[in-house]
Amino acid sequence: MPTRIVTVSELKTKLGALMAELEKRGVPLYVTQHGKPKAVVARYDEYEALLQKLEDLEDILAMKEALEAPEEESMTLEEFERQRAARVRG
16 A cells, blocks of 8 residues: 655645545555654544454454353453453553
8 A cells, every 4th residue: 555644744734635635545644743653644434444353353352362261260241341441442
């Protein structure tokens, strides 16, 4: 995938044009400040897809861990959801 790097200053002055380019080409914008990466601007649908993939991978990992754990170490659904939420926040 091609890379598009812009500075914070360029982002400020050309926001409208850069957003139009992002929508048209779908290439994320890597934003730098003082030569260091600071942010990535991506299309919303791509961001949502990444979040969904992350959640799916976390679920797969949790299932794998649950299958490897002895039965006496089982947990309720509520406990699982709390632990998963803590991992996402952490």
